[in-house]
Amino acid sequence: MASRYQAPRGTQDILPEMQPYWAAIQQAIVEVTALFGFRRIDTPVFEAAGLFEKGSGDTTDIVEKEMYTFRDRGGEDLALTPEGTPAICRAYLEHGMASWPQPVRLYTTKAMFRYDRPQKGRYRQHTQFDCEVLGSADALVDAEVMEVLWTLYARLGIRGLGVRLNSIDDIEPRRAYIDRLKAYYAPHREELSEDSQRRLDRNPLRLLDSKDERDQPFKEGAPKLVDQLSDAAAAHHQVVMDALNAAGIPFVIDPLLVRGLDYYNRTVFEIVPLEDERAQSTIGGGGRYDGLIPLLGGPATPGVGFGSGIERIILEMQKYEVTFPETPSTRVYVVHRGEGSHRAAFKLAGELRAAGIPAMVGETGRSLKSQFRGADHSGARYALILGEDELARGMAVVKDLRGGGEQTEAPLATVAADVAARLRGG
């Protein structure tokens, strides 16, 4: 270990070689959101802890087990943002966006923090692309946000994805369903796994999602929410499916898809790599949350949106061997040697940059050989040589680093313009 310090568990440095992925994704996000009429918003890295306790649900894993909370010097209870939706809803209310033309379409990319056991594709700090549409109850919008993600992934060269879709009805009818579900499982409580016994009390919908052997016998006979939706939710669900079909987005209904946040109603979805056994491979997921803004103290305002993890998007891109050509770190490399050459080299590099040409100067005092190696590694097209001889004559040598390395001379006063012209000419 090179240092006694290392990046905190579950965090990572994004090194220069990985930056092209981030830049490409950022660029694609800008373009795709523009196609759908979204506007960017940025919210703070931390918020009042209560926003998530109230909004996300204080019995959800994200809030109960994974939230980074702290009390600041003024005694405020704050939390590093664990998920984006409540923060954007808070901003919607705070800035009176209800008086904007509805619906309001917002997106952001920002760091999210969850205190969880790290694995590949699961980090304590990860970056999420988030889209939210506030003020529309239209089922078409549910399909539309899925299409945003679908379009983005396609642009980035990710293939082999599928949408898992479900409807978990509205709050009231869901309550009735949960009662039926509990009634179904109650007689078998003792036969269930410990996890599922806990779920029976805390989050019964999760029972259907159990992977434990002991729970399997009961899953089949359990009532499925999606099969007995309220009329309104069923109609909504049908429109979502129709729209997805119309858009040519393949999906499967997954009656077991529940998602871990309390505020969802009706549509929930995840986008997953089809042939991936990994537990944490979901690259995007979201749903409708008509009850969230009222929960935060706002007026009845429907909403739908999603989050998608940039780190996981990159893993998928790498799986499909999406790569980026190495970009040269400079165009012109100024090699210099001898008494006072550093002044001329520095001045020349400045002239080049003023002309819009990336330029670097070799390390003072290093051998020409070493400086030329640096020029080679930099990917520069031209090396300019300022040695004792050249300076004495007021000249600079221009060496073409491509091909045979042919050299010509030009006056110091005009060499920058000369090289600029040659670069423009190709």
Added chain:
RNA sequence: GCGAGCGUAGCGUAGUGGUUAGCGCGUCUGGAUGUGGCCCAGAAGAUCGAGGGUUCGAUCCCCUCCGUUCGCCCCA
């Protein structure tokens, strides 16, 4: 939070209960004193993840911790 695997220079790796822990890539320097990419040579770079224990002696055995990977939970 639970279970399991892994942890040797920047990266990839070899190796052994006991003299200076090897190799490749990369980095730096040089190849008669002003020139890159190939080649050659040399150098730097590792308290063998950290701490403790067993032992005459541990990188190699045991424990704890840290990190990472896989599964569970959950999620992006």
